[in-house]
Amino acid sequence: MSHSLLLQGSRTQLINQLVYFDEQKKDFLDQYFPNSAKERSKIELLLSVYSATLEKILGEFNEESLNSTVLIGSRMKISYLEDGFTDSYTIVFPHQAEPNSNKISFLSPIGLQLLMAKINETYQLKISSGEIDVKLEEIMYNNCGYL
Helix, strand or coil: CCHHHHHHHHHHHHHHHHHHHHHCHHHHHHHHCCCCHHHHHHHHHHHHHHHHHHHHHHHCCCHHHHCCECCCCEEEEEEECCCCCEEEEEEECHHHCEHHHCEEECCCHHHHHHCCCECCCEEEEEECCEEEEEEEEEEEECCCCCC
């Protein structure tokens, strides 16, 4: 498949996400946060910021902008600063999560903290055992953001 077709497919996926969150946000929130007003409000705000981020990326659409920010459908490589160990994760919709394959939901604790993260930035992630410093080494949007 040609590079331009892959890029066009990525653009289509992002547009589909934008339309989905515009038209189906209430249903999505009802499904995942039916009884938690506080958490629901937090995710609703996150989705608004995410949609604005998608609009910005689509407005200047190119490979560099596509791979500069973690999106739903992005594979990212992170480096743990304490020991230099690296790991890769793909951020996906909740129904696509496969933790054994390093596909994590954007609603997971790590997914929420890294969604919209920027390449070459350092982040302090809150994990069950405390906090850990990581650097976002690489982002590659790989068309896993389908609905």
